[in-house]
Amino acid sequence: MSTPAALFDLTGRVALVTGGSRGLGREMALAFAAAGADVAVASRNLEACEAVADEVRALGRDASAHACHLGRWDEVGTLADAVLERFGHVDVLVNNAGKSPLYERLADLTEAQYDSVLGLNLKGPFRLTALLAEHMRAAGRGSVINISSIGAFRADASAVPYSAAKAGLNAMTAGMAQAYGPQVRVNAIAPGAFATDISRAWTPEVVAALEERTALHRVGQPSEVVGAALYLASDAAAFTTGTVIQVDGGTR
Numbered sequence: 698m699s700t701p702a703a704l705f706d707l708t709g710r711v712a713l714v715t716g717g718s719r720g721l722g723r724e725m726a727l728a729f730a731a732a733g734a735d736v737a738v739a740s741r742n743l744e745a746c747e748a749v750a751d752e753v754r755a756l757g758r759d760a761s762a763h764a765c766h767l768g769r770w771d772e773v774g775t776l777a778d779a780v781l782e783r784f785g786h787v788d789v790l791v792n793n794a795g796k797s798p799l800y801e802r803l804a805d806l807t808e809a810q811y812d813s814v815l816g817l818n819l820k821g822p823f824r825l826t827a828l829l830a831e832h833m834r835a836a837g838r839g840s841v842i843n844i845s846s847i848g849a850f851r852a853d854a855s856a857v858p859y860s861a862a863k864a865g866l867n868a869m870t871a872g873m874a875q876a877y878g879p880q881v882r883v884n885a886i887a888p889g890a891f892a893t894d895i896s897r898a899w900t901p902e903v904v905a906a907l908e909e910r911t912a913l914h915r916v917g918q919p920s921e922v923v924g925a926a927l928y929l930a931s932d933a934a935a936f937t938t939g940t941v942i943q944v945d946g947g948t949r
């Protein structure tokens with residue numbers, strides 16, 4: 698029987714975290730390093746990724762930083778190649794980079810904004826998973842974690858294209874689990890409201906409304922996503938695939 702420590706041990710594994718420069722991505726990158734993994738950090742901002750890579754190295758693990766627009770098909774391919782060349786393998790992929798534009802009316806959204814949201818939250822994860830899961834399957838193991846949103850289940854008027862993209866990501870999770878199993882597990886985490894940079898746009902009234910409809914009566918702290926991420930990344934989740942774990946403080 699494995700010990701709890703052995704179940705969650707990521708020693709010898711390489712994790713790629715998109716959007717790892719800050720917020721939930723940074724927390725997951727550091728948690729994976731603390732569990733023994735080497736970590737590749739990707740976002741548009743190379744300097745910010747370098748800073749997180751330095752934090753990973755301070756934990757005694759190897760790290761690399763990559764500038765990439767995760768909504769662009771070709772750049773995603775370049776990223777996959779760069780990480781494979783740097784480490785030789787990728788065992789854990791976290792498709793975390795995501796965003797939702799602010800808008801007054803849905804009719805005000807431009808085609809470019811719409812395509813950008815779908816590109817970053819759905820197209821990029823599709824392409825990166827398709828490229829890296831092939832290598833994971835050939836290597837005999839891998840875990841893909843898609844960072845979805847509770848908005849995929851409870852869409853509201855403020856983020857319609859984003860919620861649609863995240864619902865698509867949930868469907869993709871199930872399909873990719875079929876496509877790449879049994880060697881590769883593909884799961885998603887659906888966060889509720891977390892106090893990252895995203896929350897800076899929330900007025901006190903918005904925060905109060907979010908707390909009101911949450912069973913735990915508060916928003917999440919970024920570090921509270923790592924339990925689910927460590928579970929899905931590691932052998933602790935050996936029989937878990939194709940599913941979406943809600944980390945949202947519960948509903949009421």
Ligand SMILES: NC(=O)c1ccc[n+]([C@@H]2O[C@H](COP(=O)([O-])OP(=O)(O)OC[C@H]3O[C@@H](n4cnc5c(N)ncnc54)[C@H](OP(=O)(O)O)[C@@H]3O)[C@@H](O)[C@H]2O)c1
Pocket residue numbers: 715716717718719720721722739740741742745765766767768792793794795796817844845846847848887888889890891892893894895896
């Ligand atoms: N926080 C919440 O309440 C919440 C709720 C539900 C779901 N989520 C999901 O959780 C994930 C992380 O959210 P977060 O709150 O940590 O967000 P965040 O603090 O705003 O961080 C977003 C990350 O994505 C990167 N990013 C944004 N656009 C990018 C692009 N075009 N190409 C590459 N990287 C890009 C950012 O890096 P750069 O700026 O350096 O590029 C940053 O590292 C997202 O998928 C989000 O949809 C968050």
